[in-house]
Amino acid sequence: MTTFDRAALDALPVAPGSTGAIRERAFVQFEAMPMPSQETEEWRYTDLSAFELDFVPHVPGHGQGAPEQDAAGLAASMLQHNSSVVMTTSGQDLESKGVIFCDLDVAAEKYPELVDRHLHSLVPTDRTKFTALHGAFRTGGTFLYVPADVAVELPLQTLTYLDVEGAAVFPHTLLIAERGAEVTFIDRFSSPPLGRALSDAIAEIVLGDGAHVRYASIQEWGAGVTHLAVQRASVGRDADFRSLALGFGASLSRAEAETILDSPGGFSEMLGVFFADEDQHFDHRSVQDHVAPNCTSDLLYKGALRDESRAVYSGWVHVRPDAQKTIAMQTSRNIVLSEHAKADAIPNLEIEANDVRCGHAASVGPVEEETLFYLQSRGIPRDEAERLVVTGFFQEVLDRVTLEGVRHGAELAIQEELGRVR
Amino acid sequence: MVISQEEHLKELSKDYRFDWKDESHSVFEPKRGISPAVVEEISHLKSEPDWMRKRRLKALEHFDARPMPWWGADLSGIDFANIFYFIRSTEKMAANWEDLPEDIKGTWDKLGIPEAEKKYLGGVSAQYESEVVYHKIKKELDDIGVLFTDMDSALRDYPDLVKEHFGSIIPSNDNKFAALNTAVWSGGSFIYVPPGVQVDIPLQAYFRINAENMGQFERTLIIADEGSYVHYVEGCSAPIYSSDSLHSAVVEIKAMKGARVRYTTIQNWSTNVYNLVTKRAAAYEDAVMEWVDGNIGSKVTMKYPSIYLMGEGARGEILSVAFAGKGMHTDAGGKAIHAAPHTTSVINSKSVSKDGGRTGYRGLVRVEPGAHHAKSTVRCDALILDDESRSDTYPYIEVEDETAALGHEATVSKVGDDQLFYLMSRGLSEVEATAMIVNGFIEPITRELPMEYAVELNRLIELQMEGSVG
Numbered sequence: 099m100t101t102f103d104r105a106a107l108d109a110l111p112v113a114p115g116s117t118g119a120i121r122e123r124a125f126v127q128f129e130a131m132p133m134p135s136q137e138t139e140e141w142r143y144t145d146l147s148a149f150e151l152d153f154v155p156h157v158p159g160h161g162q163g164a165p166e167q168d169a170a171g172l173a174a175s176m177l178q179h180n181s182s183v184v185m186t187t188s189g190q191d192l193e194s195k196g197v198i199f200c201d202l203d204v205a206a207e208k209y210p211e212l213v214d215r216h217l218h219s220l221v222p223t224d225r226t227k228f229t230a231l232h233g234a235f236r237t238g239g240t241f242l243y244v245p246a247d248v249a250v251e252l253p254l255q256t257l258t259y260l261d262v263e264g265a266a267v268f269p270h271t272l273l274i275a276e277r278g279a280e281v282t283f284i285d286r287f288s289s290p291p292l293g294r295a296l297s298d299a300i301a302e303i304v305l306g307d308g309a310h311v312r313y314a315s316i317q318e319w320g321a322g323v324t325h326l327a328v329q330r331a332s333v334g335r336d337a338d339f340r341s342l343a344l345g346f347g348a349s350l351s352r353a354e355a356e357t358i359l360d361s362p363g364g365f366s367e368m369l370g371v372f373f374a375d376e377d378q379h380f381d382h383r384s385v386q387d388h389v390a391p392n393c394t395s396d397l398l399y400k401g402a403l404r405d406e407s408r409a410v411y412s413g414w415v416h417v418r419p420d421a422q423k424t425i426a427m428q429t430s431r432n433i434v435l436s437e438h439a440k441a442d443a444i445p446n447l448e449i450e451a452n453d454v455r456c457g458h459a460a461s462v463g464p465v466e467e468e469t470l471f472y473l474q475s476r477g478i479p480r481d482e483a484e485r486l487v488v489t490g491f492f493q494e495v496l497d498r499v500t501l502e503g504v505r506h507g508a509e510l511a512i513q514e515e516l517g518r519v520r
Numbered sequence: 521m522v523i524s525q526e527e528h529l530k531e532l533s534k535d536y537r538f539d540w541k542d543e544s545h546s547v548f549e550p551k552r553g554i555s556p557a558v559v560e561e562i563s564h565l566k567s568e569p570d571w572m573r574k575r576r577l578k579a580l581e582h583f584d585a586r587p588m589p590w591w592g593a594d595l596s597g598i599d600f601a602n603i604f605y606f607i608r609s610t611e612k613m614a615a616n617w618e619d620l621p622e623d624i625k626g627t628w629d630k631l632g633i634p635e636a637e638k639k640y641l642g643g644v645s646a647q648y649e650s651e652v653v654y655h656k657i658k659k660e661l662d663d664i665g666v667l668f669t670d671m672d673s674a675l676r677d678y679p680d681l682v683k684e685h686f687g688s689i690i691p692s693n694d695n696k697f698a699a700l701n702t703a704v705w706s707g708g709s710f711i712y713v714p715p716g717v718q719v720d721i722p723l724q725a726y727f728r729i730n731a732e733n734m735g736q737f738e739r740t741l742i743i744a745d746e747g748s749y750v751h752y753v754e755g756c757s758a759p760i761y762s763s764d765s766l767h768s769a770v771v772e773i774k775a776m777k778g779a780r781v782r783y784t785t786i787q788n789w790s791t792n793v794y795n796l797v798t799k800r801a802a803a804y805e806d807a808v809m810e811w812v813d814g815n816i817g818s819k820v821t822m823k824y825p826s827i828y829l830m831g832e833g834a835r836g837e838i839l840s841v842a843f844a845g846k847g848m849h850t851d852a853g854g855k856a857i858h859a860a861p862h863t864t865s866v867i868n869s870k871s872v873s874k875d876g877g878r879t880g881y882r883g884l885v886r887v888e889p890g891a892h893h894a895k896s897t898v899r900c901d902a903l904i905l906d907d908e909s910r911s912d913t914y915p916y917i918e919v920e921d922e923t924a925a926l927g928h929e930a931t932v933s934k935v936g937d938d939q940l941f942y943l944m945s946r947g948l949s950e951v952e953a954t955a956m957i958v959n960g961f962i963e964p965i966t967r968e969l970p971m972e973y974a975v976e977l978n979r980l981i982e983l984q985m986e987g988s989v990g
Contacts, residue, residue, distance in 0.1 A: 139591070422907065434922040447913040449932045452904035456932040460917055463925035 100151040102128065102231060102266075110156055111237055114207040116214045124223035124233025131227040143410040143442060144352050144381045149324070153266035153296045155235050156181045164259040165288055171503050173252035174199050176240055179259050180267060183238040195248045197281075202239030202270055212243060216274055220302040220330040220358075228326050232268045232298045239270030242283055246306065249280035253312075253501060258297075260289040260323070266296040273302070275309035277334070282312040284504065287347075291320035297348070303331035303339070307361065310338045314504050318511075319347035321376070330356040333364035333393070342499055345372035345380060345401075346511050356385035359393035359421075370399035371495050371508055373515045374407035374439070384413040386428065388421035391451075397428045400495045402488055402515070403439035412444040415458065419450045428458040433465060433491050435484070485516045536790055536817075538757035540630065542623040542730050546649075547608045552733065553601045556580060559703050562606045566672055566706075569679060572686075579692040579702035586696040592882070593820040593849045598794055603735040603766055605704045607649040613670065614654045624648055631757065633726050636972065642721035643668045647738055648728050650706040661719060666750075667712040668723050671739045674710030681712060685741055689772040689800050689828075698798040701737045701770040708738030708769065713748040713779075722751040722784075722970060729758035729765050729793065740771040744779035744807075751782040753970065757817070760790040764819060767793055773801035773809065777831065780808040786973055789818040791847055797823040805831030805860075812968050813840045814977055815850050824882060826855035829863035829891075836865040841965045841977070844877030844909070853882040853914075858894035858924070867898040870962045874905035880912040887924040894921065900930040903961055905954070955982045 104125075113121045133149065134141040159179025167175045174188040176199065183201035192199060198209065206213045223233030240256040258269045275281055287297060297319060305311050311331075319325055325348040333339050345351055357366040366386065374380050386395040395415070403409050411430040432441040443460035465487045473483035492512055499505040551558065559580050563573040588595055614620050617634050628634060628646055637644045643657035645668070652670035661668065667678065675682045692702040709725045729736050744750050758765060767789060775781045781801065789795055795818040803809040811825035827836030838854035856865035871879035881900045902911035913930045935957050943953035959966070959978050966974040 419907065432919075434919065434924075437922050439922060440918075440920050442919065443917040443928070445913075445915060445928065445930075447902075447911070447930060447932060449902070449904060449912065450910045452907050452909060452934045454904075454932060454934070457930060458913070459927070459929045460915070461925075461927040462917055462919040463927075464922050466925075 101153060102151055102155050102235060106155040107234060110235065114203050115210045117203070117206045117217070120218060120223065121234050124230045127224045128227060128230035128234050131224070131230055133227055143412070144350070144379065151231070154262065154264050155266055156237065157262045157265045158182050159184050161185055163261055164257065167255060167257055168503060171252065172255050173250050174254045176256040177259065178238045178256060178269065180262055180265055181237045192250065195250070196245040197248060197250060198241065198243040199254055200241050202241045202272060203237060205241035209243070212274065213241070213272070216302065216304055217272055218302070220304070220332055221300050221328050225328070228298050229300065229328060232270070232300055235266065236268035236270050239268070239272070242271070242273045242281070244275045244279035244281045246276040247278040250282070253282040253284050255284040255286060257286045257288060260292070260295055260297065260319070262295070263292050264294055266298065269297065269299040271301040273311065273313065274304045275306060275311045277306040278308045279306065280310040282501065284501070285313070285315040286318070287316065287325070288318045289320040289323055292322040295323045297323055297325045297327070299325065299327040301327070301329040303329070305331065305334045305337040305339055307335040308337055309334060312340045312501065314342040314501060315344065316504065316507065317345045317347055317351060317353070321349055323348045325351040325353070327353045329354065330358070331366070332358050332360060333366055335361035336363035337361070338365045340367040341369070342504065343370045344504070344508050344511070345370070345382070346515070349377070350379045352381040354383040356387065357395060358387045358389065359395060360389040362390045362392045364390065364393040366395040368395070368397040369495050369498060370401070371492060372401040372409065373512060374401065374403045374409050375405045375515060375518070376407060377405070378407045380407070380409040382409070382411045386415045386426055388415070388417045388424045388426060391420060391422045391424070393421065394425040395427070398495055399429070400431045400492055402433045402435060402491070403441055404435040406438045408440045410442045411460070412446070414446045414448065415456055417449045417451050417454050417456060422451050422453045424451060424454040424456065426454070426456045430460040431491070432462040433488060434462060435465065435488070488512070488516060536760055538631070538788065539760045539790060540627070541759040542627060544731060547611055550604045550607045552604055554580070554603070554605050554704065558605055562704055562706060565608070568675060571683065572675065575687070575692065576703045579699045582693040582699035583696060583703055586699060588696060589822070592822050592851045595794065595820065597764060598766060602763070603733050604731060605735050605737070606706055607731055607734060608651055609649050610653050613652055615656050617654060620653060624653060627728060627730070628654070628726070631726065631728070636724070640721060640970070640972070641724045642719055643723040645670055645709050645725040646728070647707045647725065649730060649734060650736065652707050664717055665714040666717060666719055667710065669710050671708040671710050671741065672706065678710070681743070682710070682741070685743060685772065685774065689774065689802055690770050690798055695798060697768045697796045698770050701739060701768050701798070704735070705737045705739035705770065708740040709742070709752070710740070711742040711750060711752060713744045713750045715745040716747045718748065719750045722753045724753045724755070727754065727756040729767065732761040733763055733765060735766040735768070738769045740769065742773045742781060742783070744775050744781045746776045747778040749780045751784065753784045753973070755786045755788070757788050758790045758793050761792050763792065765793045767795045767797070769797045771797070771799040775801060775803045775807035775809045777805040778807060782810040782812065784812040784969060784973065786814045786816070786977065787818065787821065788816045791817065791819050793818045795821040795823065799823065799825040800828065801826065802828045802830050803834040803836055806833040807831060808835045810837045811839070811854065812965070813838065813852065814965070815842045815852050816977070818850070819848060821850045821852060824853045824855055826857065827865060828857045828859060829865065830859050832860045832862055834860060834863045838867045839965045839968055840869040841962050842869070842871040842879045844873045844879045846875040846877060849878045851880040851882055853880070855884040856896055858887045858891040858896070861890070861892045861894070863891060863894050865896045868964060869900040870965055871902045871911060872905065872958055872961070873902070873909035873911055876908040878910040878912070880914065881930070882914045884916040884918070885926055886918040887921045887926070889920045892921050892923040894924040896926045898928040901961070902930070902932040903958065904932065904934055
């Protein structure tokens with residue numbers, strides 16, 4: 099039995115604008131679609147067959163108890179507490195430039211032409227049972243619109259904070275950067291340890307021609323949370339998209355990041371950093387879809403595993419027949435720190451054009467004994483040596499993160515993971 | 521040198537070289553389609569022991585129950601009801617080429633097998649349709665106890681060995697096509713090399729499909745006892761027909777403690793053959809298993825030679841060359857399963873696609889819990905020669921032991937313009953230059969082949985290149 103039934107749907111706050119129709123349609127899809135099965139390639143490594151959909155469908159928030167956000171370093175920030183957006187700060191400066199940064203439900207009412215055009219255009223509700231569930235039960239979410247040729251210097255951030263046992267949240271980010279716009283956005287997810295909770299998240303990012311967007315997601319859910327996220331970006335002509343995914347929290351985290359390069363000259367960088375411990379299960383999936391010619395994409399995911407944790411990376415590079423002069427790179431590196439941790443890597447290439455340069459590399463291995471021996475011979479204790487090596491392992495990715503605050507936060511999180519008693 | 525190469529290219533026909541057909545040679549009226557009755561009849565014609573007949577019938581149930589693979593190549597063109605599952609072309613296996621019917625002998629002459637046997641082979645097995653029609657092993661090998669015979673004879677002459685090992689590496693229900701093979705298998709090679717024996721000249725089997733809609737299901741079992749060495753080479757070809765044939769072999773290999781087995785395939789089926797083969801080897805303590813797998817022909821190939829590294833210190837190596845031209849889909853690759861400590865594997869794959877062909881590497885490297893200090897490297901390179909062709913790479917890496925060190929790397933590219941320009945500035949035509957670059961690209965594999973095969977492979981590549989560019 100699921101708690102996501104008709105009565106729960108009818109009890110939600112009224113859906114503004116066209117989102118009411120989306121809600122109804124998605125609910126029908128949700129009821130009709132099966133749970134993802136391990137029989138399919140997409141879900142081969144994550145077993146949800148016994149996963150109960152018995153979460154509290156809607157929990158209004160009030161904003162109390164959420165972590166502070168670094169107001170000084172941000173152009174604007176938003177706080178979503180459980181199912182509601184409870185606070186948005188947006189400077190005069192942004193408004194005068196025509197930047198819109200608000201609750202997605204507010205946007206659906208005030209800017210229906212933008213929301214109707216883009217909401218669920220990249221991630222349709224009928225993609226999986228969970229995207230349908232999201233389409234039906236989402237309230238709140240972030241809407242960020244940057245008009246043509248407007249550059250926003252400082253990052254904007256949304257913090258989604260969850261603190262109710264057994265609750266479900268549906269974070270949604272709809273980011274539209276018009277032609278030539280420049281913006282940086284940070285999606286943070288945070289909670290205390292909970293017995294059980296569901297985060298069913300979607301991010302849709304639309305880059306107009308020549309737009310520059312940086313998008314960072316920082317997943318710091320507490321233990322007990324199941325995080326199922328789909329992020330998909332469409333990159334306009336000569337546009338530049340750089341994404342970073344940091345994954346430290348949740349008990350089960352399945353994060354799909356996809357970039358579609360459907361106009362010539364686009365660029366996509368996808369970086370991933372994760373650290374899994376205890377019985378965490380991470381399933382990272384990526385897609386670099388080259389549809390148009392002359393695009394470049396570069397992906398680098400690095401992760402460390404310890405205790406009984408398990409991590410899977412599977413990625414796809416598609417080069418469609420017209421995508422000549424593609425350059426696509428895909429790298430997954432995994433460092434395994436304890437005996438019972440498991441890592442799998444499946445970097446796939448499907449190449450249908452010939453004038454391309456594509457490559458991928460994947461590795462899974464321990465900290466090399468030789469390296470440890472060298473450091474120990476220099477008087478560094480083994481634990482400390484291992485910590486140095488792992489720090490260095492992550493540095494390759496972190497050096498490419500230009501957001502000072504995000505990089506620093508990631509470094510701290512890695513040190514914290516390494517500092518834990520084994 | 522340049523001129524001679526051009527002449528050489530002209531000399532060779534643009535068409536598939538092995539496209540000749542003999543008159544039908546069946547000694548009884550073959551029937552299309554598969555049923556328990558067909559399986560019973562095959563078993564009856566071979567006067568098999570009852571356990572094998574039962575094994576076949578059980579396998580047919582597995583075959584019927586299993587769905588077609590949903591992944592890999594498009595197999596929807598296979599019409600199981602239209603295939604001949606067994607054709608007997610002579611009553612008696614020959615030990616002299618002269619004893620074969622004239623046109624069957626002609627086929628082997630054209631393929632150059634008797635010539636090769638004289639020069640550099642330790643034994644030859646020649647399978648025509650369902651059965652081995654010629655078989656011979658050098659006397660000196662026979663004398664030291666090396667067994668090399670066709671599988672049907674082995675079942676009759678060495679029933680205990682066959683019963684012990686048959687299906688021990690690839691069970692009947694391993695996959696749909698292994699089940700089909702187990703149900704209707706016929707022919708193939710049986711090799712046993714006694715402890716410590718080094719067979720230093722290759723043993724060769726050659727497989728020929730002659731009839732249209734033929735299904736060839738040879739079954740090969742190689743046991744290399746402790747500390748022994750054997751190199752087995754197989755080749756295959758078929759005439760071109762307008763409708764499809766099916767080749768679905770099962771090859772099982774055991775490399776016992778300290779043994780080394782090298783298995784080389786030059787697969788050059790015509791482009792109407794579905795080639796769906798299951799090949800698997802178990803390598804025990806300190807054993808070495810090597811698959812050298814060249815796939816040049818066929819309509820569809822799905823073949824992933826596997827090595828199960830079962831004993832401490834076992835090593836495995838898979839070298840794979842795949843080529844796909846017009847209308848071809850070659851989905852090849854390899855698997856290395858590390859099930860013991862200190863095991864190593866190397867997979868090196870090179871593929872070339874052109875004229876709308878599609879090549880794929882599909883591989884798995886798996887480290888089982890407790891297989892500590894396993895090491896594996898996988899390297900795949902693909903060359904795509906025109907904008908209609910395609911290359912896919914699906915490498916699976918699964919690691920359940922923290923001390924394992926695994927790496928995978930792949931590149932996909934086209935023939936470099938600068939390389940072409942350089943060679944053409946030295947007077948080579950674009951075709952020659954491309955062929956030279958492609959030959960260089962696959963050289964790490966061809967240098968592992970016996971010389972004659974390396975030459976043949978290079979010639980095939982040149983042939984395939986001709987008319988491709990410009």
